Amino acid sequence: MSSLRSGCGISRVLVRKEVLPLLGPNILEQTLCILPDYNDIFYTKLNDYIKDLDSLAFGMGLGSDEYLEEILEFLIKNYTGNLIIDADGLNALSRMNLNILKGRRCNILLTPHLKEFSRLINKSIDEIQKDTLNLVKEFASTYKVTILLKGHTTTISDGIDTYLVKTGTPGLATAGSGDVLSGILVGVLAYLDFNLLTVAAGVLINGIAGCLAEEDNTDISMIASDTINNIGNAIRVIRE
Numbered sequence: 001m002s003s004l005r006s007g008c009g010i011s012r013v014l015v016r017k018e019v020l021p022l023l024g025p026n027i028l029e030q031t032l033c034i035l036p037d038y039n040d041i042f043y044t045k046l047n048d049y050i051k052d053l054d055s056l057a058f059g060m061g062l063g064s065d066e067y068l069e070e071i072l073e074f075l076i077k078n079y080t081g082n083l084i085i086d087a088d089g090l091n092a093l094s095r096m097n098l099n100i101l102k103g104r105r106c107n108i109l110l111t112p113h114l115k116e117f118s119r120l121i122n123k124s125i126d127e128i129q130k131d132t133l134n135l136v137k138e139f140a141s142t143y144k145v146t147i148l149l150k151g152h153t154t155t156i157s158d159g160i161d162t163y164l165v166k167t168g169t170p171g172l173a174t175a176g177s178g179d180v181l182s183g184i185l186v187g188v189l190a191y192l193d194f195n196l197l198t199v200a201a202g203v204l205i206n207g208i209a210g211c212l213a214e215e216d217n218t219d220i221s222m223i224a225s226d227t228i229n230n231i232g233n234a235i236r237v238i239r240e
Contacts, residue, residue, distance in 0.1 A: 002180045003057075004029055005231035006187025006205065014049055038067055043074055050075075055082040055189040059089020060179045068092040079106045082189040086111045086182045094119040101143040107194040108145040111182055117149055137162055146199060148185075150178060154203050156196055163200045167207030169214045169222075176224030181206045184231065201238075208234035 003011045011030040015023055024032065033049045036042055050056055058075060062068060069092045075083060083106040085093060090112050098120070101108060114125050121128075121139055128135055132155055140147045141159030149155040154165045185202040192198040212233050213226035 001029075001225075002183030002228045002231060003187035003190070005228055006184045006202070006235075008055070008187040008190035011187075012049060012053065014046070046071070046074070047078065050079055050081075053081055054191070055084065055186045057084040057086060057182045057186040059085055059087040059092070060182060062088040064088070064091075069096055072096070073100060076100055076104045076106070076108070082107045082109065082186075082194045084109045084111060084182055084186050084189070086178065087116075090116045090120065098143055101145055109148060109185065109189075109194075109199060110145055111148045111150065111178070111185070113150045113178065117147075133157075133162060146194075146196070148199060148203065150181070154207075156199050156203065158196055161196055163196050165200055165203040165207065167204055167211070169207075169210045169219055171214045171217075171219035171222040172207070172210040172227065174223055177206075177210070177227060180224050180227050183228075204238065205231060205234045208237055212237075 012033050013023070013027060013030045014033045014035055016035050020034070036045055056075070056079060058072065068088065072085070072089060072092050073096070077100075083104075085108065090110065093110075094116070110120075112120060114128060118125050118128060121135060123135070132149065136147050136149050136155050137157045137159055140157045144159065146156070146158045152168070154168075156163045156165065181203070184206050185199065188198055188202045188205070192201070206227065209227045209230040210222070212230040213222045217226050
């Protein structure tokens with residue numbers, strides 16, 4: 001829903017048939033795409049679903065499926081749009097040889113929180129907090145990707161330039177808020193250029209929508225869907 005509210009024309013949700021009973025009733029404006037079992041046609045079908053997409057988000061809610069690393073490798077090597085890797089996708093990437101990122105065909109945006117970034121660079125959270133800007137910029141430069149490190153201040157870097165976005169609220173720490181941000185990012189990257197300004201704009205939309213949600217619900221009571229419901233209002237604020 002956050003991708004649609006952020007302006008993408010069509011949102012496809014790619015899922016295994018096992019989760020249909022849970023997810024199916026909640027799919028309204030999105031297009032539901034069912035992936036087959038892992039066999040000879042899995043990657044053929046996956047490629048059919050993604051080959052014409054401008055942007056693609058991978059990782060949210062995928063758990064610890066044994067094929068995640070294999071699927072992620074396929075996406076990095078074959079997808080040609082804007083690839084956002086989040087959540088369980090980042091966990092899978094941390095177990096892989098990161099040099100695979102250098103051979104990609106797509107633009108890559110990684111959206112870790114501190115713990116996920118700690119796994120990626122094999123440093124403690126304390127070490128990262130003491131030298132955040134340099135470590136984020138160094139990783140982005142080494143692997144030629146864009147990093148969005150979530151936190152009280154969000155750090156975004158492509159290895160050359162670095163932006164800081166401070167808009168937000170403590171209520172955005174609730175479960176699902178990171179998934180909402182990824183949805184916003186995949187939405188705006190469906191029709192805007194892949195660069196730091198676009199990514200920063202997505203973070204800003206999320207932060208303002210969260211602040212508006214807090215006004216209605218308080219930081220204690222707001223949930224991720226409240227942020228989604230305020231994405232349109234956030235875009236209105238930015239336009240004005």
